[in-house]
Every structure is written in C-alpha cells, then in structure tokens.
Amino acid sequence: MSSRSSLPLVLVLAAAACGKPASPAAQGAPESPARPQASAADEARRLLAEAGYPDGKGFPEFEIIYNKAEWHTKIAAAIQEMWRSKLGIKVVTRNTEWKVYLDLVQKGRFDIARRGYFGEYIDPEAFLSLFTADSGYNSGGWTSAGYDRMIFQSDRELDPAKRYALLGKAERLLLDEAPLMPLYNYIAHNLMKPFIKGVYHNVREMHPLQNVTLEGEGAPADGTLIFNISEEPHSLDPALADDIAGLKVLMHVFEGLANYDPRDASPVPAAAERWEISPDGLRWTFHLRPARWSNGDPVTAEDFAWSWRRAMSPKMPSAYKERMYVVKNARAISRGEASLDALGVRAVDDRTLVVDLEHPAPYFAQLVCLMVYYPVHRATVERHGDKWIEPDRIVHNGPYRIVEARRGDRMIFEANPRYRAADALKLKRFIFLHVTDERTALSLYETGQCHWLFRIPTDLVDQMRGRPDYMAGPIHGTYFYTFNLKKKPLDDVRVRRALSLAVDRETIVKRILRGGEEASDRLTPPLYPGYEVK
Amino acid sequence: MAAPLELVADVQSRSPGRMAMRRFFKNRRAVICIILLAVVGSATLVVPWVTRHDYRESDWEYTYGKPNGTYWMGTDALGRDLMVRVFLGGRISFAIGFLATAVSVIIGVAYGATSAFAGGRIDAVMMRFVDILYGMPYMLVVIIIMSLTESKSVLIVFLVLGLFGWLTISRIVRGQVLSLREREFVEAAKALGVGAPAIIWRHMIPNILGPVIVYTTLAIPSVMLAESFLSFLGLGVSEPETSWGVLISEGQQSLERWWFVTFPGAALAITLFCLNSIGDGLRDAFDVQQK
Numbered sequence: 134m135s136s137r138s139s140l141p142l143v144l145v146l147a148a149a150a151c152g153k154p155a156s157p158a159a160q161g162a163p164e165s166p167a168r169p170q171a172s173a174a175d176e177a178r179r180l181l182a183e184a185g186y187p188d189g190k191g192f193p194e195f196e197i198i199y200n201k202a203e204w205h206t207k208i209a210a211a212i213q214e215m216w217r218s219k220l221g222i223k224v225v226t227r228n229t230e231w232k233v234y235l236d237l238v239q240k241g242r243f244d245i246a247r248r249g250y251f252g253e254y255i256d257p258e259a260f261l262s263l264f265t266a267d268s269g270y271n272s273g274g275w276t277s278a279g280y281d282r283m284i285f286q287s288d289r290e291l292d293p294a295k296r297y298a299l300l301g302k303a304e305r306l307l308l309d310e311a312p313l314m315p316l317y318n319y320i321a322h323n324l325m326k327p328f329i330k331g332v333y334h335n336v337r338e339m340h341p342l343q344n345v346t347l348e349g350e351g352a353p354a355d356g357t358l359i360f361n362i363s364e365e366p367h368s369l370d371p372a373l374a375d376d377i378a379g380l381k382v383l384m385h386v387f388e389g390l391a392n393y394d395p396r397d398a399s400p401v402p403a404a405a406e407r408w409e410i411s412p413d414g415l416r417w418t419f420h421l422r423p424a425r426w427s428n429g430d431p432v433t434a435e436d437f438a439w440s441w442r443r444a445m446s447p448k449m450p451s452a453y454k455e456r457m458y459v460v461k462n463a464r465a466i467s468r469g470e471a472s473l474d475a476l477g478v479r480a481v482d483d484r485t486l487v488v489d490l491e492h493p494a495p496y497f498a499q500l501v502c503l504m505v506y507y508p509v510h511r512a513t514v515e516r517h518g519d520k521w522i523e524p525d526r527i528v529h530n531g532p533y534r535i536v537e538a539r540r541g542d543r544m545i546f547e548a549n550p551r552y553r554a555a556d557a558l559k560l561k562r563f564i565f566l567h568v569t570d571e572r573t574a575l576s577l578y579e580t581g582q583c584h585w586l587f588r589i590p591t592d593l594v595d596q597m598r599g600r601p602d603y604m605a606g607p608i609h610g611t612y613f614y615t616f617n618l619k620k621k622p623l624d625d626v627r628v629r630r631a632l633s634l635a636v637d638r639e640t641i642v643k644r645i646l647r648g649g650e651e652a653s654d655r656l657t658p659p660l661y662p663g664y665e666v667k
Numbered sequence: 668m669a670a671p672l673e674l675v676a677d678v679q680s681r682s683p684g685r686m687a688m689r690r691f692f693k694n695r696r697a698v699i700c701i702i703l704l705a706v707v708g709s710a711t712l713v714v715p716w717v718t719r720h721d722y723r724e725s726d727w728e729y730t731y732g733k734p735n736g737t738y739w740m741g742t743d744a745l746g747r748d749l750m751v752r753v754f755l756g757g758r759i760s761f762a763i764g765f766l767a768t769a770v771s772v773i774i775g776v777a778y779g780a781t782s783a784f785a786g787g788r789i790d791a792v793m794m795r796f797v798d799i800l801y802g803m804p805y806m807l808v809v810i811i812i813m814s815l816t817e818s819k820s821v822l823i824v825f826l827v828l829g830l831f832g833w834l835t836i837s838r839i840v841r842g843q844v845l846s847l848r849e850r851e852f853v854e855a856a857k858a859l860g861v862g863a864p865a866i867i868w869r870h871m872i873p874n875i876l877g878p879v880i881v882y883t884t885l886a887i888p889s890v891m892l893a894e895s896f897l898s899f900l901g902l903g904v905s906e907p908e909t910s911w912g913v914l915i916s917e918g919q920q921s922l923e924r925w926w927f928v929t930f931p932g933a934a935l936a937i938t939l940f941c942l943n944s945i946g947d948g949l950r951d952a953f954d955v956q957q958k
Contacts (some may be wrong), residue, residue, distance in 0.1 A: 644746070
C-alpha cells in the first residue's frame with residue numbers, strides 16, 4: 134500500500150500498453166509517453182529532496198480548492214494522485230460554490246487553487262499582466278521586480294517584434310519561477326440546436342445575440358432562445374463585474390463604445406460609430422451615436438467619462454479594474470495617488486469622447502468592449518447607491534433588459550424598446566439558465582428545455598464530437614493551478630517546480646478531458662504568430 | 668416445596684432478553700439478513716486488504732473500464748479499481764453509520780433518562796428544548812454546520828450526524844423511564860433502600876435495552892442514507908477517500924456506464940435492507956404484546 138511501491142506498477146502498465154501496437158496510448162502520441170514522464174518525475178523528486186522533503190517526508194498537507202464542476206473534481210483528484218504516487222505528498226481537495234471560490238481566491242485564502250483565465254484581448258500581455266505585483270488577480274503573493282519591469286517596457290515598445298521578444302522573456306521568467314502550473318488550453322465545446330442561426334465559433338467565445346435568429350425545424354414558437362451560461366454573474370454592476378458570466382449578461386444589458394463581432398469577436402463600433410487614433414497611438418477620439426438610456430435620457434460622452442472615473446475610484450474593489458490601467462493616470466487614481474479628475478478621459482461635447490492612454494495600446498478597441506468601460510446612468514447610481522442594479526431601479530443603454538432574475542435558476546431578457554437600434558434586433562427574447570451541473574444541463578438540452586450548452590460532461594465529449602449540433606474550437610484561455618507563496622514551503626521555487634513537474638498534463642487532457650484540448654506548459658495560449666517563450 | 672423452586676428456574680430461563688432472542692432467531696428473514704450483513708461487513712474489511720489494487724492508484728490506460736479479469740467491478744473515470752473502492756467506501760459508510768448512531772444513542776439515552784428521572788420543571792424544560800430542535804430541519808442544520816466547519820474530515824461527518832440524531836431516542840427513553848419509574852419492582856427496590864444509580868443500572872437499563880436496540884438498528888440505515896445524501900451535495904467524504912454515497916453520486920453522473928452505480932448501489936441496498944429487517948425482527952422479538 135505504500136506510495137513507493139505503486140509507482141513502478143504504473144510505469145510497468147504504461148510500458149506494457151506502449152508495447153501493444155493497437156493500444157489507444159500509442160495513437161496520436163509521436164514520442165513514447167512513458168520515458169519523458171518518468172524523467173520528469175525523477176527530476177521532480179530530486180528537486181523536492183533538495184528542498185528538504187525527500188520522498189515527501191515532512192511535507193505539510195495542503196488543500197486544493199476548486200469550484201464545483203465535474204471536470205475540476207476529476208482533474209484535482211488526478212493531480213492529487215500524481216503527487217501522491219510520484220512525490221509521496223498528500224493533499225486534500227475541496228470544492229466550493231462559484232462565489233465562495235472567487236472570494237477565497239481573490240482574498241488569497243487558499244494553498245493551491247485551480248484557476249483559469251480567458252484573455253480579454255488577443256495578446257500575450259492579457260495573461261502576463263495578471264502576475265505583476267499590483268495585479269488584483271495575483272493573490273498568491275508572487276512578485277518579481279524584473280518581471281514587472283519587462284512588462285512595463287513592453288508596453289512602451291512600439292516595434293511589435295521587440296515587444297513580443299520582451300513579453301516572451303517575461304513569460305520565461307514567470308514559468309521558471311513557477312508561481313503557477315499551466316495545464317492546458319481551453320477548447321469551447323458547444324451543443325447547439327440546428328435552428329439557431331447566426332452564431333459562430335470565435336476564440337473569445339463571445340456571442341452577442343442581437344442578430345441571432347431561430348428558424349427551421351424545432352424552432353421555439355415563442356421565439357425565445359434558452360442558453361445555459363452556467364455560473365451566475367458575481368455582480369451586475371459593470372464596474373464590479375469580474376467574471377465571464379458577468380460579461381455575457383452585461384454585454385446585452387449595456388452597450389460599450391465597441392462590441393464583439395459575432396463572427397470573429399473583433400471589436401466593431403457599438404455606442405461609438407467610429408473612432409480615430411492619433412499618430413503616436415496615445416490619443417483615441419470616439420464619436421458617439423445618438424442613443425437613449427432606458428429612462429429616456431440621452432446617452433452622452435460625459436456619461437462615459439463619469440462612469441470610467443467611478444470605476445477607477447479607489448473605493449471600487451473590482452478585479453477587472455486593471456483592464457483600464459492603460460488609460461492615463463488610471464493606476465494612480467485607483468491607488469488613491471491622484472484625483473479622479475486626472476483620469477485621461479473627457480467629453481469634448483455630448484457626442485465626442487477623448488481618451489488619453491499611458492502607452493500605445495493597439496488592442497484598446499478590444500478593451501472598450503469590456504464591462505468596466507460600459508457607461509452607467511449617473512443620477513440613478515447617485516440616488517440608489519449600490520442598490521441601483523436591482524431590476525426595478527436599473528437604468529441601462531443596452532439592447533436588452535432583464536425582466537426577471539431568479540437566483541440560481543434563470544435570467545429572462547427582453548428587447549429594450551428604447552435601445553437605439555431596437556427595430557434592428559432580430560432576437561427579441563432569450564433566457565440564460567444557471568445550471569452548473571453538466572449532466573442536468575445535458576438532459577435539459579436533450580429534452581428541448583435548453584437550446585444551447587457551452588459545456589459537455591467530459592465522459593461524453595468523445596460521443597458528442599461527431600454530432601451535427603456540436604461546435605468546437607480553440608479559445609483564448611488557459612487552465613492552470615496557482616500556488617500561494619505565503620504558505621511554506623510553497624515559497625520555495627524548487628517545491629513549486631517539483632509539484633508542476635510531477636503533473637502529467639498529457640494524461641489529463643487525453644484521459645480526463647477527452648475533448649481535443651492541448652496540454653500546455655505555458656500560460657499564454659499558442660494563438661499569436663511570431664510570439665515565442667524564451 | 669419443590670414447585671416454587673421449579674417456578675424460579677423457569678422464570679430465569681425465560682428472562683425477557685432470552686425470550687426475545689429465542690423469538691428473534693425463529694425469524695428466518697432476520698437471521699438470513701444477519702448472515703448477509705456479516706458477509707458484506709467482513710468483505711469491506713477483507714477485500715481492500717487482499718486485493719492487489721490500491722484504491723488511489725490510477726490505471727490511465729483503462730479509464731471508464733468495463734469489469735474484466737483484472738478489474739472485477741471495472742474502473743472509474745480516473746482508472747481506479749472500483750472493487751477496492753466499493754469495499755473501502757463500505758468501511759466508511761459502515762463507520763459513519765455505526766459511530767454516528769452510537770453518538771446519538773449515547774446522547775439520547777443519557778438525555779432522556781436524566782429528563783425523566785429528574786421530572787417536574789427540569790423535565791419540561793429539557794423536553795421543550797428537544798421540541799425546538801425537532802422543529803428545525805435536520806438536514807439543513809447539518810448542511811450549514813458542514814459548510815461552516817469547512818472541514819471535510821470524516822470525523823466531522825459522523826459527529827454532526829450523531830449530534831443531531833439523538834432527539835427521537837431521547838423521547839423513547841424518557842417515555843420508557845417514566846413508566847418504569849412507577850413500576851412495582853422499582854418501588855420495591857426503593858423501599859429496600861437501593862440508591863438511584865443502582866436502580867438505573869439494575870432495573871432501568873435492562874428494561875429499556877429492547878427499544879434502544881431496535882431503534883439503533885433502524886437508525887443506522889437512516890444515517891447511512893444521510894451520509895450518501897450529503898455526499899450527493901458534495902459535502903461529506905473527500906477524494907481520494909470514498910463512501911457508497913460518493914460512489915453512487917459519481918455513478919448517477921455516468922448512467923451509461925452501468926458498473927459505476929450498480930455495485931455500490933447493490934452494496935448499499937443490501938446493507939440497508941438487512942439492517943431494516945434485523946430492526947424489524949428485533950422489534951417483533953421485544954414486543955411484549957406479541958407473546
């Protein structure tokens with residue numbers, strides 16, 4: 134029963150399986166999987182012994198936290214077993230509800246946490262900026278002055294090749310220091326009824342529903358699309374929302390300067406009809422379309438400026454704030470070192486918004502699609518304080534309004550008659566479900582009570598892959614684990630590297646996820662031509 | 668003069684306990700169930716010990732594996748042998764069932780006996796407290812405590828289940844003690860100057876043993892069910908440890924793979940059926956009216 138005796142057995146089984154030509158392991162694996170894995174495990178054991186824990190003796194019992202979902206559970210159990218059998222380390226696992234999980238992770242109340250990130254703009258920096266010293270995401274306590282400097286320099290580097298080189302060097306440093314343990318790059322798995330038209334796979338997995346139509350066999354008679362977005366948004370205040378569910382909801386309720394093109398998720402004009410960029414890339418001028426709030430007030434450039442200042446106020450504890458740090462003085466304001474008026478945004482007139490940036494950011498148009506850049510209605514916010522987002526009070530400018538929000542169940546959306554392009558909305562009504570159990574969601578789908586899923590139980594993925602209603606593709610996201618450096622001995626880089634080396638990522642993607650995910654040993658997804666980690 | 672002696676001997680051989688046992692062993696179903704339970708129980712002890720598979724060890728080449736020569740009950744999503752996990756899970760389910768019931772029986776007997784023996788105002792206050800606890804949804808309280816403790820140790824599971832399962836037994840014991848208190852033999856003992864502890868030990872306990880044993884055998888299955896319900900909700904036992912509840916919960920996630928749910932489900936069903944039958948048998952055996 135000892136942990137040492139079981140390891141050779143695993144290797145023997147693996148070796149035996151490799152010997153058989155028809156075994157599933159031999160297909161699709163160009164190099165023999167047993168060997169590199171064994172040497173990685175040896176290296177991990179060596180590092181751990183060097184750090185003072187030969188065969189895991191004396192290593193404290195840490196806890197892995199993750200939010201409730203069947204594949205998180207399986208991955209955590211697999212990692213637990215890999216660490217036990219290869220390193221002799223015992224860890225416990227703990228699953229929590231989404232909101233509890235977010236809270237624990239953001240406050241740094243964890244030992245080892247499952248995490249995942251979807252980069253908000255197609256650039257390595259979207260991921261790398263998460264681990265700078267002042268990033269709210271970086272709750273594990275890892276900091277490196279050299280790393281921060283490289284990220285800072287890359288922001289000011291105008292030559293794209295040199296910028297990528299700097300970012301690639303920064304990522305190398307990050308991975309060598311191993312405050313995180315990358316596992317794989319996400320793939321979007323959608324099951325979608327064939328009558329849903331106008332939805333396309335894109336790397337951001339962003340699907341604005343305005344132009345979606347329901348036609349053909351089986352289309353619901355009431356014209357209501359039902360989509361399971363799973364988790365409930367953490368907050369519905371655009372300045373506080375910090376999760377993907379929040380973005381999926383808020384992009385339909387509010388309208389930012391730009392929004393995602395349903396085909397490729399590139400930014401297209403929304404509240405702004407066009408924008409100009411100064412030759413040095415530092416000044417962006419947005420020209421707004423005439424539009425009204427849901428209470429009839431006109432949407433003005435000052436609404437945007439005021440909302441952005443509000444979002445940057447040191448009192449607003451949003452993890453997404455940093456996505457506005459590119460705007461001049463935003464970082465200083467957020468830290469309380471400058472007054473709100475210093476923010477680099479001003480309304481020249483009712484329809485013209487001028488934004489000054491800290492550094493050139495070609496991806497700024499992608500950033501203004503995010504909820505932290507959405508406008509909010511000043512009078513409503515000032516009158517009701519943090520209760521302004523309640524359904525009977527909310528004033529918004531987006532294409533849909535929330536007619537009903539039932540906790541843990543569903544949100545019902547209907548067209549907002551005051552939306553600037555209300556007549557052009559093709560989809561008039563839709564429902565977001567919050568079913569977090571994939572099995573339940575799948576049976577709702579199969580029985581027609583739900584029309585669209587974006588997650589499939591891992592043990593069924595291989596059966597779904599051939600179906601005509603299955604849509605999949607790589608997305609701009611990475612699944613990883615982070616270590617809390619405040620917990621000894623996780624502050625020792627050798628320990629972190631040993632833990633990371635002992636995890637067999639190929640096994641996790643091939644045996645657990647089974648959906649074509651790519652194992653990854655880096656934080657950034659392989660989606661940027663010309664970018665290399667070195 | 669011989670007749671009274673004979674009578675005494677006859678009464679001794681027909682003490683309520685022995686008579687109950689005799690009646691119990693005449694009940695065919697209950698006896699079969701005891702044997703079956705002993706088989707399942709000893710299997711949970713022996714099987715994990717003799718098998719060559721470790722319950723934590725993954726065979727990555729045979730995940731979601733059907734039962735075969737190597738894995739008699741198949742493998743789970745992580746390629747772990749299900750047979751060793753079913754029997755090991757049985758250990759935990761049995762341990763939780765017996766220990767949580769023991770905790771609640773000890774608390775319940777002590778509380779109920781104290782309440783009845785003290786009588787008067789103390790009795791009233793103690794019983795109103797039980798009434799208040801009765802009014803609270805038992806499972807909800809357990810779930811709240813489980814979430815608050817943030818601990819997933821098995822110990823917590825049976826402590827919590829035990830701490831909230833003693834209400835019924837305390838009422839049963841109180842009622843029994845109340846009626847016993849007025850019985851002639853207790854009065855006689857009192858008149859002879861026997862102290863309260865001795866009365867409780869010699870006269871009360873043997874007489875309430877019957878109902879307590881019956882209740883205990885019926886409480887164990889409900890605690891086991893409560894544990895599997897908690898596991899269903901993701902509370903309770905955590906990986907890589909397992910219990911029947913956890914295994915069944917995983918099984919219902921993959922109903923296409925019949926072996927996931929069949930083996931732990933069958934084990935739990937057999938155990939619950941046996942415990943309930945034994946409880947029924949004991950109740951019939953101890954029932955004085957049935958003579």
